[in-house]
Amino acid sequence: MTESGKPLKVAVLGCGSVGSQVVRLLQEQATDLAARVGSPVELVGVAVRRLDAAREVEVPEGLLTTDAEGLVSRGDIDVVVEVIGGIEPARSLILSALEHGASVVSANKALLAEDGPTLFEAAEKAGRDLYYEAAVAGAIPILRPLRESLAGDKVTRVLGIVNGTTNFILDKMDTSGAGFADALEEAQALGYAEADPTADVEGFDAAAKAAILASLAFHTRVTDADVYREGIAEVSATDVASAREMNCVVKLLAICELREQPDGEEAVSVRVHPAMIPRSHPLASVREAYNAVFVESEAAGQLMFYGPGAGGSPTASAVLGDLVTVARNRRNDVRGPGESSYADRAVLPMGEARTRYHVAIDVDDRAGVLATVATAFAEHGVSIRTVRQEGRDDDAQLVVVSHEATDAQLSATVAHLQGMDSVREVSSVMRVEGGAE
């Protein structure tokens, strides 16, 4: 056991947006952190790519190094904070840190989602902690609640708005009627979206977070390769207006569900896509670049976790929370809860996901067309909940909202519709989530 009073040594890898705020908080909060951990928390090294780069924080003399591997393998480091991002060298550095006896705090969703099990096994073998609250929904405490507070309950569904950039864009489209391209441009001008917005807009960032959430919620290994993903680039101003007419709003959702199978086994469904949700749903009130995670569990019922999902300082708050936890554990020579994957549930293919659908179909406006469209839905076992028709000269748009069906049933229906003479185009298909059947 580290003696009371003996400093705990911390190394920070990366001094960008998050790393600089971690370094700032470690210095500014030093007295409180020492009281909370029970020993002083001493920053002993900060690994950077370039010593002479401009930084948002003043790093004390002599702590900067470009030799990250040398820092993590010194042998006397208690906690390594990895805020470099990306797969390599972050993974090798975390593995080396664990091998050399350090506990690790990371904000790296991409790495945790792609190769979490390798890291969890290394932490287990080393008898050290690996925590990553900042990796999902930034400052919002969601991973610790799933791992610890809800450990005695059964989580059945997690619905998350876990990407601030796309939420900002969709919110703009909803409030101003703007199209996707204009809303993206505004998000870029305001610094929410990156010059290359692919990871956010195409849903890769949200899919990584969905994998991490599903793993913890369902005690099963889920990686980003298991997650069905669709981004928001195809969401049109018309889709958003259509949602508005139904008193819904379009959000990019990370959806993790437990599904009972016909054989009684429980399997997991994990998907990221734009969806309409009723304006009365708590997630509909999540505006601008905020994040929120809505959790449904058997005993607790419905819970919502809300706050800033990104930004250097908010994300550093989550990193510091983990840091205090693992530092306390190091001081007391214990480990906190590690990976829980005992349930080992199957991950269902997207075709077996069940939800409701909003389908807009451009058709010829003549007798019998509505009946043939309804027949196409019926033939694939998709039950229709409502139909709305908007007439134009000799054509019309039918907007069908279905009851719950599988994605495979819906895809077959759409293919059928597209082959019909009276159907000009299936102009939009959007899933509808978060409401009563």
Ligand SMILES: NC(=O)c1ccc[n+]([C@@H]2O[C@H](COP(=O)([O-])OP(=O)(O)OC[C@H]3O[C@@H](n4cnc5c(N)ncnc54)[C@H](O)[C@@H]3O)[C@@H](O)[C@H]2O)c1
């Ligand atoms: N910025 C956010 O709002 C946010 C929110 C949640 C999670 N995260 C995660 O936090 C991590 C860091 O994100 P960020 O926004 O601070 O990124 P950033 O690009 O601002 O900072 C990363 C820093 O790491 C440095 N770096 C790269 N390779 C290095 C190496 N080999 N050795 C030392 N330093 C190296 C870079 O020079 C850069 O300064 C990522 O995993 C990211 O996904 C960020």
Ligand SMILES: N[C@@H](CCO)C(=O)O
């Ligand atoms: N790019 C991410 C940052 C946090 O992971 C977002 O827009 O939410």
Ligand code: NA
């Ligand atoms: Na978080």
